[in-house]
């Protein structure tokens with residue numbers, strides 16, 4: 120699976136039809152088969168836009184998204200339906216993404232039928248199998264979404280995505296609407312499923328601990344750009360970009376001896392409507408130089424294997 124994305128996406132701002140925000144700028148990222156790629160950054164950094172573009176829900180104004188070597192904008196008919204099946208999105212809000220009037224069984228029957236996943240007579244057995252896979256009781260099949268807890272509803276969303284046997288799951292803030300106690304269960308379920316089914320996962324989240332727990336690699340985004348990407352442990356242990364460093368310092372540490380040392384990011388996040396010139400992080404960077412205000416740093420490979428966009432690294 121290969122998604123080099125080098126483009127900008129223009130997103131309409133609601134109520135202001137002629138103003139656009141460039142939600143992604145020159146992002147180039149690969150999602151590799153069988154990996155979980157975590158995407159982190161403050162809200163408004165373009166994480167969700169990236170996720171939606173990757174499932175084909177947004178059209179890019181420039182640049183391309185490739186799936187198995189094919190530009191997804193050129194897929195039509197059967198090829199497009201196949202892409203729509205193979206790349207599934209699981210939404211943040213389990214409350215609004217499930218049809219309130221359909222039982223779990225009806226929902227899954229629909230998903231299985233639309234893509235002709237199995238002969239009609241095998242559907243009930245397949246649904247029971249899906250319930251086991253996401254660890255929901257068998258009697259869940261006859262219930263409506265409102266009869267479940269938030270965590271269970273998120274499991275239903277996962278089972279619906281898995282029903283069509285996708286290669287790729289795109290999870291945007293999968294657990295952020297859930298209680299902290301339930302978050303770990305759902306994330307661990309996703310981790311197990313990723314390994315068992317060899318899924319390729321894009322895990323978009325603002326919770327760095329969850330991202331570290333589940334991801335093989337992590338991409339850090341700032342104002343529509345990827346500023347650092349690398350192997351999870353390398354990135355968490357030796358972050359190179361000043362923004363990644365600040366983000367990790369701002370996050371509550373799991374090590375109790377580190378508590379109290381945390382520093383938060385200074386300065387306001389600039390408006391994505393008028394991002395700063397040069398390095399977009401220069402208005403908040405402790406290491407800023409004159410060059411940073413003019414010249415945009417490109418994402419370049421570093422000896423540790425990370426790719427970093429900073430003039431000084």
Ligand code: SF4
Nearest residue numbers: 398401404411429430
């Ligand atoms: Fe900071 Fe300059 Fe590096 Fe940007 S390019 S992160 S402003 S040092």
Ligand code: MG
Nearest residue numbers: 163166167292
């Ligand atoms: Mg978002």
